[in-house]
Amino acid sequence: MxxxxxxxxxxxxxxxxxxxxxxxxxxxxAWTEPKLVAQWFAPKPWTISRVEMDVxxxxxxxxxxxxxxxxxxxxxxxxxxxxxxxxxxxxxxYTSAWVPSPKPFMTAIVTFEDEVGKTRYTARARxxxxxxxxxxxxxxxxxxWGQCADxxxxxxxxx
Amino acid sequence: MxxxxxxxxxxxxxxxxxxxxxxxxxxxxAWTEPKLVAQWFAPKPWTISRVEMDVxxxxxxxxxxxxxxxxxxxxxxxxxxxxxxxxxxxxxxYTSAWVPSPKPFMTAIVTFEDEVGKTRYTARARxxxxxxxxxxxxxxxxxxWGQCADxxxxxxxxx
Numbered sequence: 001m002x003x004x005x006x007x008x009x010x011x012x013x014x015x016x017x018x019x020x021x022x023x024x025x026x027x028x029x030a031w032t033e034p035k036l037v038a039q040w041f042a043p044k045p046w047t048i049s050r051v052e053m054d055v056x057x058x059x060x061x062x063x064x065x066x067x068x069x070x071x072x073x074x075x076x077x078x079x080x081x082x083x084x085x086x087x088x089x090x091x092x093x094y095t096s097a098w099v100p101s102p103k104p105f106m107t108a109i110v111t112f113e114d115e116v117g118k119t120r121y122t123a124r125a126r127x128x129x130x131x132x133x134x135x136x137x138x139x140x141x142x143x144x145w146g147q148c149a150d151x152x153x154x155x156x157x158x159x
Numbered sequence: 160m161x162x163x164x165x166x167x168x169x170x171x172x173x174x175x176x177x178x179x180x181x182x183x184x185x186x187x188x189a190w191t192e193p194k195l196v197a198q199w200f201a202p203k204p205w206t207i208s209r210v211e212m213d214v215x216x217x218x219x220x221x222x223x224x225x226x227x228x229x230x231x232x233x234x235x236x237x238x239x240x241x242x243x244x245x246x247x248x249x250x251x252x253y254t255s256a257w258v259p260s261p262k263p264f265m266t267a268i269v270t271f272e273d274e275v276g277k278t279r280y281t282a283r284a285r286x287x288x289x290x291x292x293x294x295x296x297x298x299x300x301x302x303x304w305g306q307c308a309d310x311x312x313x314x315x316x317x318x
């Protein structure tokens with residue numbers, strides 16, 4: 001286990017976890033290289049039309065999702081903490097350093113830990129209140145993030 | 160001027176700025192050494208009863224203010240960016256890395272810049288919305304932060 005296993009759960013977390021048969025390094029690449037991110041980060045038939053990432057604390061992230069009908073949804077955010085091959089923390093509370101977004105919704109905490117020769121992958125969506133957590137769950141957090149995790153696993157197998 | 164002068168104003172900022180006859184290094188110390196922070200961070204007759212600071216991105220900050228009647232008000236927060244002698248950014252949106260606070264209220268952006276042999280000191284309280292900015296202004300932002308700036312100047316002159 002890496003040190004990232006020490007993350008304390010929070011009552012407003014929605015959590016997805018998988019034991020993935022791929023090394024941490026490949027999953028971290030899939031999370032941080034724009035060309036790779038574009039291949040798995042939206043649940044198909046949605047697609048990703050643009051990815052810009054400055055992967056460091058205070059660096060901006062912009063991921064634009066496109067619906068099957070062609071409508072685009074920009075997701076601006078900022079990285080708060082990056083530990084290579086171990087941990088990525090980002091939030092939509094800022095659109096760049098340090099420009100507040102209209103509405104802080106969540107902080108994502110993604111960890112990659114060694115476990116029985118595989119990688120324990122955990123993605124937490126941590127909300128500022130119970131209402132936002134409930135909204136996210138109703139929006140289809142488990143289905144959406146689950147499908148993306150499947151796509152991530154398929155991509156990692158090809159790296 | 161240092162590179163921190165590039166900060167773009169935001170419509171939800173409340174701003175205090177002073178040209179202070181003290182070097183940047185002394186003002187930065189007054190902002191980051193707990194024993195010094197305790198001497199100026201609350202407008203007298205309020206006092207500071209406790210200061211704990213882990214001055215690095217992701218590090219926690221806890222400043223407890225005490226009213227003249229002895230009531231204590233904890234102010235937990237987290238540092239987002241620290242550039243020695245130049246810039247300090249912190250927010251109350253998290254109480255530690257990365258535990259959301261009940262209500263993200265503001266991000267503070269403090270800069271120290273060389274200007275005509277003195278230091279341009281600027282403290283920005285940046286809010287997530289216009290309502291919180293208005294509330295902060297009515298709470299006495301200008302008077303409170305202004306008095307604290309006077310206390311900061313007096314302390315820096317003794318360092």
